[in-house]
Every structure is written in C-alpha cells, then in structure tokens.
Amino acid sequence: MSLVKSDPNPGPAPAGTLTAGSVLSVLSIPLAIVALMVLGSFVSPSFLTARNLVNILNAYSAVGLAAIGSTFVAVCGGLADLSIPANVAMGALVALGAQTLVGPVAAALLGILVASLGGLVNGVLIGYVRINPIIVTLGSGFLLLGLSQLLVGGGIVYSEPSAFGSFVAGNLLGVPVAVWTFFVVALILHIVLSRTPFGRWNFAVGGNYEASAASAVPVRFTRAAAFVLTGLLSGMCGVLIALSIGQARPIIGAGYEFVAISAVVLGGTSLFGGRGSILRTVGGVIILALISNLIVLIGLPTPSTGLATGTIILLVVAVDAYLRRRTGAE
Amino acid sequence: MxxxxxxxxxxxxxxxxxxxxxxxxxxxxxxxxxxxxxxxxxxxxxxxxxxxxxxxxxxxxxxxxxxxxxxxxxxxxxxxxxxxxxxxxxxxxxxxxxxxxxxxxxxxxxxxxxxxxxxxxxxxxxxxxxxxxxxxxxxxxxxxxxxxxxxxxxxxxxxxxxxxxxxxxxxxxxxxxxxxxxxxxxxxxxxxxxxxxxxxxxxxxxxxxxxxxxxxxxxxxxxxxxxxxxxxxxxxxxxxxxxGRDLTEMFPKLDLSIGDPVLSVTSLGRAHQFEDITLDVRAGEIVGLAGLVGSGRTEVARAIFGLDPAESGEIRVRGKAVRIRSPREGVSAGIALVPEDRKREGIVPDLPVRENFTLPLIGRITRFFLILAGRERATVQAFADRLNLNPPRIERPMGTFSGGNQQKVVLGKWLLAKPEVLILDEPTRGVDVGAKADIHRIIGEFAESGGAVLMISSELSELLAVCDRIFVLHEGSMVAEIPRQSATEESVMRAATGQVYA
Known part of the structure; x- marks a missing residue:
C-alpha cells in the first residue's frame, strides 16, 4: 500500500449505509441462532421448550463469563488467555475449601480474588514486561493448575450446605442464577467495552499499539487490565460451577480456554485485535450451547461436539476471511 | 585511479x-x-x-x-x-x-x-x-x-x-x-x-x-x-x-508577534542518538529543526515528547522544569508530537476518524465513566470541518482516507488536546499540495493563537518559508542556529552536511 492515496478506497461501509456485507455481518449471528433452533425443533419436539432452552443456556453460562473476558483480551491484541482453566479451578477450589473458615459468601469472594491475582500475574508479565501472551498464560496456567493439585492432592472438595450455596445453584424468577449472572455481567461489560474510555483504549491498543502509545493511551495498563478482568471472570466461572454442582476438582475447567476462544471467534471478534463486541461473544456462546444440545438430541456421542464445533469455527473463519478480502478490507 | x-x-x-x-x-x-x-x-x-x-x-x-x-x-x-x-x-x-x-x-x-x-x-x-x-x-x-x-x-x-x-x-x-x-x-x-x-x-x-x-x-x-x-x-x-530552484510552492508566512519562551531545552542527551541539544521556542514562533536523515532530529523530537525519553538535560515549559518520561507526561506538560511515521505511530486504521481524534483525551469527555457520545461527535465534526477533512465523514475508518487527510486528523487530534508546544515531524511528507496548504494554515493558526511550534522537515524550502528560526543538527549535535533573515537553502544544507560548525 502506498502512503499517498488520492482516491480513498471504499473500504468497509461507512456507518449508516446499508450494503449486503454490512447487513450480513449484523444479522449473521441472530440468523445462525434461528437456523439452529429451527433445526433443533425438527430433530426433537422437546427442543423448543422453555425448559430445554434454559437448560442449554445454564450449561454454558459459567464458561460464557470466561468468554466475555477473552473478548477484552482479543480486542486489545492480547490474543488469548490459556490460563482460564487454572483460574477457574482456583476460584472453585478456594470458594469451597474456604467455606468452613470464612463462611460461604466470603469464600466465594476469596475464590474470585485469588483467580484475579492469577490474572494480575498474567497482566503484569504481558502488559508491563511485554512477554508473549500465549507463553505467559501457558506457563501460568500450568503453574496454577499444579498449585491447585498440590492443594487438594488430586481429591475432590465438597461444598458445605448453605443458603448462599442453594441460592447460587437455584433459580430466580424461573431462570437459573447462573444465567442471570451471565447476562448481567455481559450487559455491564458490553457497556464498559463500547462506551467507556477503557473500552476505547482496548480497541486502540489492539488496532495499533505504537500509535496508541504515541497518543498517550495507557497501553501497558490496558493490556494488563484485560487479563486481570479475564482472571476475575474465570474465578466467577469457577465459583458458579462449584456451588451449582456442590463440588470442585482441579480439572473443573479443563478445555474452557478453547470454548471461550471459540465463542469469541464465532461471534466475529478478531483474535488479532482492534475489532469485536461483547454482544457478539454472547451470540457465540449461545451458538455453541445450541450445537452441543443438538448433538445430544440427535443422539450422537458427546465427543462429536468437538467435531461439529471445530468444523463450524473453521468454516466461519474461512468465509469471514474470504469476504473481508473480497470487500478489500484487508 | x-x-x-x-x-x-x-x-x-x-x-x-x-x-x-x-x-x-x-x-x-x-x-x-x-x-x-x-x-x-x-x-x-x-x-x-x-x-x-x-x-x-x-x-x-x-x-x-x-x-x-x-x-x-x-x-x-x-x-x-x-x-x-x-x-x-x-x-x-x-x-x-x-x-x-x-x-x-x-x-x-x-x-x-x-x-x-x-x-x-x-x-x-x-x-x-x-x-x-x-x-x-x-x-x-x-x-x-x-x-x-x-x-x-x-x-x-x-x-x-x-x-x-x-x-x-x-x-x-x-x-x-x-x-x-x-x-x-x-x-x-x-x-x-x-x-x-x-x-x-x-x-x-x-x-x-x-x-x-x-x-x-x-x-x-x-x-x-x-x-x-x-x-x-x-x-x-x-x-x-x-x-538551487525557484520556490514553486510558496508558503504564506504570517508575521506574528513573538512572545516569551514556551519550550526551553537545555543540554538534552540520549546515548548514541544525540548530545548536548539546547534550543528554545517562543510563543507564536515556528522554529525549524533541520538535519539529514539520521542526524538525530527525529530522536530529539521524540525525547521532548517522552516517546524515547532523554537521559540527560532539562526541559522547561513556560519556565517550569518538567519531567517527561512517557507520552502521558509529555501531554500533561502541554507538549504534542505529530510523529514522522504516520502509518505506524499516527493512526489506528480500523477505528473511525472520530475515535482517532479523541484518543489522547477520551478520558476527559466522560460523565460517570461513560463517553459522552453526542459531545464527542459534535466536537470532532466541528474540528473536522475546520480542517477541511475530505470526505467529511467522521465515522469512516481512518485507514480509508488519503495520506493528507490522515495527517490532518493526526494534527487535529493534538490540537484538540490544546497543547502549548506542537512538535511536527515531517508534517507534510507524502501529502498532496491541497492538503499541504491546509496543514500549513492549521499550523499558522496554532502559532497565531500563541502556541509554540517546533517543526522538522526534509524539505528545506518548506522550513525556509515557514520558520522564524532554524536549528541545524549534524550527527546528533547542534551545529547551527540560523535566524530567518540569513537562512538560505545553501546555508542550512552546508551546516547539515557537516561543513560548518557552530
């Protein structure tokens, strides 16, 4: 590309102009969700019941929190957080293990705090020391997971019965508390990402780190904060699961980092930074939940979930890359 | 032979x-x-x-x-x-x-x-x-x-x-x-x-x-x-x-009343880049910083702004000593830098013009942590119109604009932050004639309002036309300070090629 362009490319559609591409990109996620639901209603009459749909969401709400954090990480150009399973495990184990010491509410908060500290370690190393995020979170993930295994010796920690525990595991106005949590957190963080200076910094840092630094954007803080936030949300994820199922093990969040990345990518957030939205990630979480439920309803063995999800992600990314190149956005 | x-x-x-x-x-x-x-x-x-x-x-x-x-x-x-x-x-x-x-x-x-x-x-x-x-x-x-x-x-x-x-x-x-x-x-x-x-x-x-x-x-x-x-x-x-050429493009030179020193730099140094740099820029003054590529002029500019901070020496803004080790500190000291490499350090291509514009001061356009979208849009639109942004569409991604218009936005971004000192590194490089005139007008208006301008350009005719004084660097050292009256392309070039020592 030359520095001098007297005739600017049309590029991505300007706001307020409707083009086939822009309509498609806005509607593709709702369309995919509707298509999956129609498909599901053909496969099984029990699919389109409120009960089933709530259950579907309930199963993915906790990991959805980690996906929301991963959206910040991706947008600010931090690629991905591979230490999510470790922070989920820390949150879950501390939230249950500390119950007898400080009571269930404080234990839950402590779990979230410990997971946030894991995120802080990532954040400092990635944001301030400027080490590659994949390497940092791979290392911290192994380290924290190893630490959690040392703590419980490979055993299972069980929850003490408590009013708080039953509340978290139960329903509020007919909807599981986990689902409420997911949507409330998603709404708040959607506003943070789209309407606050911190959110704006994430886009700027992911879009052009050097230019952001030269524009007095706190680039190091922004990247670090995205990882602290993901640690915190992973902790919440662990606490929710542990209290819902009444027990916690170090492998409680195994594979969640990939579920989170999948939701982010399916939603259309660029893993290379600069673009993305929480609402899109929520859409990605819902699509993943529907796919896994459909697999169960069709009667395929559960491992096919990975096969189906993987295929869909590759297809989505390939089509997206093709469309982008054709419209000249890249 | x-x-x-x-x-x-x-x-x-x-x-x-x-x-x-x-x-x-x-x-x-x-x-x-x-x-x-x-x-x-x-x-x-x-x-x-x-x-x-x-x-x-x-x-x-x-x-x-x-x-x-x-x-x-x-x-x-x-x-x-x-x-x-x-x-x-x-x-x-x-x-x-x-x-x-x-x-x-x-x-x-x-x-x-x-x-x-x-x-x-x-x-x-x-x-x-x-x-x-x-x-x-x-x-x-x-x-x-x-x-x-x-x-x-x-x-x-x-x-x-x-x-x-x-x-x-x-x-x-x-x-x-x-x-x-x-x-x-x-x-x-x-x-x-x-x-x-x-x-x-x-x-x-x-x-x-x-x-x-x-x-x-x-x-x-x-x-x-x-x-x-x-x-x-x-x-x-x-x-x-x-x-040796006629000035085919005339730059209008405003005759402004020059005030007190706004930026004073004393004995600034940074290992292997430049040493003992002393210069000053007064209110309403446009000062040139000339030198060949690699003479250290860009490095001096970056040091004053805090991008690659100086290791020795002193910077004063309106007489007050300031410590500048990061662009944030540069901005709070009232200094702005339009960097040389627009693509790398000037713009975030995927973000719309509006968001590029408000990047340095977005924290100030808020209420209860939320960005005031209406105020942001109105401020930026008004500024974009003043800069003759073409097309005047502030929601379009920055990367879709021509080099000249991108440069106007980078310039406007800093003017919006109301600096006291504006440092410009090659502000018109790769920019077509129309945008160049706009950019010179904007710089002139900033000086007119009492701002201090330090400008780097490889185009000597541009510096000669616009500047009140020109400092010349050669291999990391200040070799000449040439007032407007005696500055010619030859006198500056001779100093820049190391044939004259101050």
Whole structure:
C-alpha cells in the first residue's frame, strides 16, 4: 500500500449505509441462532421448550463469563488467555475449601480474588514486561493448575450446605442464577467495552499499539487490565460451577480456554485485535450451547461436539476471511 | 585511479518517468553508469533517488522510459529477475538472518546441495572465497547475530557479490557506521570497482562522495540536473545543484508577534542518538529543526515528547522544569508530537476518524465513566470541518482516507488536546499540495493563537518559508542556529552536511 492515496478506497461501509456485507455481518449471528433452533425443533419436539432452552443456556453460562473476558483480551491484541482453566479451578477450589473458615459468601469472594491475582500475574508479565501472551498464560496456567493439585492432592472438595450455596445453584424468577449472572455481567461489560474510555483504549491498543502509545493511551495498563478482568471472570466461572454442582476438582475447567476462544471467534471478534463486541461473544456462546444440545438430541456421542464445533469455527473463519478480502478490507 | 578494465556501459536508464497518485516522483531521468566506476547519486530527500533505485531493483515499474543492462534492453522485471540480471542492492537496513551462520547467509536462497542435503563443505568454501575476494576477515561459521554491524554489512555485501553482479547499488551504506568501519567499506568498494563492477553510491554525505565517487549525478525534484566528474566539482557546487530552484510552492508566512519562551531545552542527551541539544521556542514562533536523515532530529523530537525519553538535560515549559518520561507526561506538560511515521505511530486504521481524534483525551469527555457520545461527535465534526477533512465523514475508518487527510486528523487530534508546544515531524511528507496548504494554515493558526511550534522537515524550502528560526543538527549535535533573515537553502544544507560548525 502506498502512503499517498488520492482516491480513498471504499473500504468497509461507512456507518449508516446499508450494503449486503454490512447487513450480513449484523444479522449473521441472530440468523445462525434461528437456523439452529429451527433445526433443533425438527430433530426433537422437546427442543423448543422453555425448559430445554434454559437448560442449554445454564450449561454454558459459567464458561460464557470466561468468554466475555477473552473478548477484552482479543480486542486489545492480547490474543488469548490459556490460563482460564487454572483460574477457574482456583476460584472453585478456594470458594469451597474456604467455606468452613470464612463462611460461604466470603469464600466465594476469596475464590474470585485469588483467580484475579492469577490474572494480575498474567497482566503484569504481558502488559508491563511485554512477554508473549500465549507463553505467559501457558506457563501460568500450568503453574496454577499444579498449585491447585498440590492443594487438594488430586481429591475432590465438597461444598458445605448453605443458603448462599442453594441460592447460587437455584433459580430466580424461573431462570437459573447462573444465567442471570451471565447476562448481567455481559450487559455491564458490553457497556464498559463500547462506551467507556477503557473500552476505547482496548480497541486502540489492539488496532495499533505504537500509535496508541504515541497518543498517550495507557497501553501497558490496558493490556494488563484485560487479563486481570479475564482472571476475575474465570474465578466467577469457577465459583458458579462449584456451588451449582456442590463440588470442585482441579480439572473443573479443563478445555474452557478453547470454548471461550471459540465463542469469541464465532461471534466475529478478531483474535488479532482492534475489532469485536461483547454482544457478539454472547451470540457465540449461545451458538455453541445450541450445537452441543443438538448433538445430544440427535443422539450422537458427546465427543462429536468437538467435531461439529471445530468444523463450524473453521468454516466461519474461512468465509469471514474470504469476504473481508473480497470487500478489500484487508 | 583508472584501472585496466573495460570501460563500457553497464547501465543505461533513459527518460525514466514514474508517478504516484498526486506526486510525480521521476520525470524523464537519464542515468548512464560505466563498468568499473563508482557513480554517486545525490539529492535532497524526495528528489527521486529511492524511486529510481527501486525501479532498477524491479520493485517499481517505470511509467515511461527504457533500461539497458550491459547493452541488453530490459522489459518489465520483478525483483527476482533484476537480481538474476546481475543487479545487486545493499540497503541501509540489512537483510540477514541473525541465527544462521555467515556461510549460510551468504548462500541463502541458493544453497549448494548434495542430493537432498545441504553441502556444507562447498557452502563454507564458497563463503570463504567471496570474503577473501573482499579482503574481509570473518569466520564463516560464526552466527551473524554475533557480528558487529560493520561485519554484518560485509556479509551482506558478500551475499550480493557471490552472485557475480554487474551492478551494485549502495543506499546510504555508511549511515550506521563509524569512521573506521567506513574505511573498511571503502576498501571493499574499491576492490569491487577494480573487478569491473559498476557501483551506484547513494549518500547524503558529500565528503564521502568526494572521496569514493568517480562521477556524480544530482537529482532534484525527480529530474536529473547534471552528471559531472567528481574531480571537477566541490561540495558547495553539489549543494547548489541539489537545492538551487525557484520556490514553486510558496508558503504564506504570517508575521506574528513573538512572545516569551514556551519550550526551553537545555543540554538534552540520549546515548548514541544525540548530545548536548539546547534550543528554545517562543510563543507564536515556528522554529525549524533541520538535519539529514539520521542526524538525530527525529530522536530529539521524540525525547521532548517522552516517546524515547532523554537521559540527560532539562526541559522547561513556560519556565517550569518538567519531567517527561512517557507520552502521558509529555501531554500533561502541554507538549504534542505529530510523529514522522504516520502509518505506524499516527493512526489506528480500523477505528473511525472520530475515535482517532479523541484518543489522547477520551478520558476527559466522560460523565460517570461513560463517553459522552453526542459531545464527542459534535466536537470532532466541528474540528473536522475546520480542517477541511475530505470526505467529511467522521465515522469512516481512518485507514480509508488519503495520506493528507490522515495527517490532518493526526494534527487535529493534538490540537484538540490544546497543547502549548506542537512538535511536527515531517508534517507534510507524502501529502498532496491541497492538503499541504491546509496543514500549513492549521499550523499558522496554532502559532497565531500563541502556541509554540517546533517543526522538522526534509524539505528545506518548506522550513525556509515557514520558520522564524532554524536549528541545524549534524550527527546528533547542534551545529547551527540560523535566524530567518540569513537562512538560505545553501546555508542550512552546508551546516547539515557537516561543513560548518557552530
């Protein structure tokens, strides 16, 4: 590309102009969700019941929190957080293990705090020391997971019965508390990402780190904060699961980092930074939940979930890359 | 000096023209290079030297004109074909793989093989032979990353020479070398000349041209002005040929009343970049910072703003000493910098114009942590209109605008932050004439309102037209302060090429 362009490319559609591409990109996620639901209603009459749909969401709400954090990480150009399973495990184990010491509410908060500290370690190393995020979170993930295994010796920690525990595991106005949590957190963080200076910094840092630094954007803080936030949300994820199922093990969040990345990518957030939205990630979480439920309803063995999800992600990314190149956005 | 070699024509470039959108980079340039001569090419930045060399290397295709190499007409060629034709390029930045050995780097892309495997014995033998030819004493088994810069450059030259080139272009080869290394390089170049290779030597350092060159071609504004024997020319004449032109683009100069010093810099230094820089800019004043590429002018600007902070010295804004170690501290001290590399440090291409505009001060357009979208939009739209943003669509991604309009946004972004000192590094580079006039108007308005401007430009005519005073840097030191009355292209150029010491 030359520095001098007297005739600017049309590029991505300007706001307020409707083009086939822009309509498609806005509607593709709702369309995919509707298509999956129609498909599901053909496969099984029990699919389109409120009960089933709530259950579907309930199963993915906790990991959805980690996906929301991963959206910040991706947008600010931090690629991905591979230490999510470790922070989920820390949150879950501390939230249950500390119950007898400080009571269930404080234990839950402590779990979230410990997971946030894991995120802080990532954040400092990635944001301030400027080490590659994949390497940092791979290392911290192994380290924290190893630490959690040392703590419980490979055993299972069980929850003490408590009013708080039953509340978290139960329903509020007919909807599981986990689902409420997911949507409330998603709404708040959607506003943070789209309407606050911190959110704006994430886009700027992911879009052009050097230019952001030269524009007095706190680039190091922004990247670090995205990882602290993901640690915190992973902790919440662990606490929710542990209290819902009444027990916690170090492998409680195994594979969640990939579920989170999948939701982010399916939603259309660029893993290379600069673009993305929480609402899109929520859409990605819902699509993943529907796919896994459909697999169960069709009667395929559960491992096919990975096969189906993987295929869909590759297809989505390939089509997206093709469309982008054709419209000249890249 | 004349050796017993064939003095036929190695390269003939005739009537070469090349335009980029909005800029005519080359206009009917002729260049004839003989075998076994060192042919220097000099000219101001933007005179067309790099474009001409990129055409020779096959990176650009000329719009018009013909090229003959060793008497054979050449059609459209790509870089690989140019290389196969025997055209070798040695750039300022080296193209070596630091983790491979000297021998591997020299044969990279053309490894000798035995069956499917690399034949390491002949690899080493080839490398030794080439280095011996250049009289360079480097162990071929060393990792290139462990070599000094000068040795790496010799490896780069060996890499080019190993392909038996007939023409080798050196583009500013001494810019990162010391005196001793320059000597070594010159000896190598002399050896290459003796073996009949035609050498094109591009440099800003006229003393070097006098020393190593046989003939010199002066380029100015995309045309070749003259080709002369080096023996019959002085550096002063070269400078005159390089800059001697009528000012075709007049920049309006506002006569402003100049106030108290706003920015005062004392003995600023940063290791290996610049030392003992003292300058001041007063309210309503536009001060130029001139110097050749690599003279440290960009580094000084970045240090004052905090991008690459100074290690010694003092910065005062309106008499108050300030500590600036980051752009954030620079901004709070009232300093703004429009950086040289717009693409890398000026814009976030995917974000809309509006968000690029408010990047430095978005934290101030909020209530309860939320961005006031309406106020942001209105402020930016008003500013964009004042800057003649074209098209005036602030929601379009920054990357879709022309260079000139991107530059207006970078400038506007900082004016919105209401700085006291505005530092501009090449504010009109790669910008078309219309946008250039807009940018000069904006700078003038800022000075008129009492702001202090420090401006870097490679275009001397621009500095002379706009500035009240010009500081000149040469190799990291301040060599002259020239007031407007006595500033001419020649006086500035003489100082910048190190021929005058303050």
């Amino acid at each position: 004349v050796q017993d070699v064939d003095h036929g024509i190695a390269l003939q470039m005739s009537a070469i023209s090349k335009s980029f959108p909005g800029v005519k980079a080359l206009d009917g340039v002729n260049l004839t290079v003989r075998k076994g001569e060192v042919h220097a090419i000099v000219g101001e930045n933007g005179a067309g030297k790099s474009t001409l060399m990129k055409i020779l290397a096959g990176f650009y295709h000329p719009d018009r004109g013909s090229i003959e190499v060793m008497g054979t007409p050449i059609g459209v060629m790509n870089p690989r074909e140019a290389r196969d034709l025997g055209i070798g390029m040695i750039y300022q930045e080296l193209n070596l793989v630091p983790d491979l050995t000297v021998a591997e780097n020299i044969s990279l892309g053309a490894m000798p093989r035995r069956g499917p495997f690399v034949d390491y014995r002949s690899l080493a033998a080839n490398a030794k032979a080439v280095l011996k030819e250049l009289d360079a004493d480097i162990d071929v088994g060393t990792r290139v990353g462990n070599l000094s810069l000068s040795q790496q450059q010799l490896v780069e030259i060996a890499k080019v020479v190993s392909r038996n080139p007939s023409i080798v272009v050196f583009d500013e080869p001494t810019s990162s070398l010391g005196d001793k290394e320059t000597r070594i390089l010159f000896n190598v170049i002399k050896r290459m000349r003796e073996s009949g290779i035609a050498i094109l030597y591009i440099s800003h350092r006229l003393q070097e041209v006098m020393e190593i060159g046989d003939r010199v071609t002066v380029l100015r504004d995309g045309s070749n002005i003259e080709t002369r024997d080096v023996a019959g020319i002085t550096p002063d004449e070269m400078v005159r040929l390089m800059v």
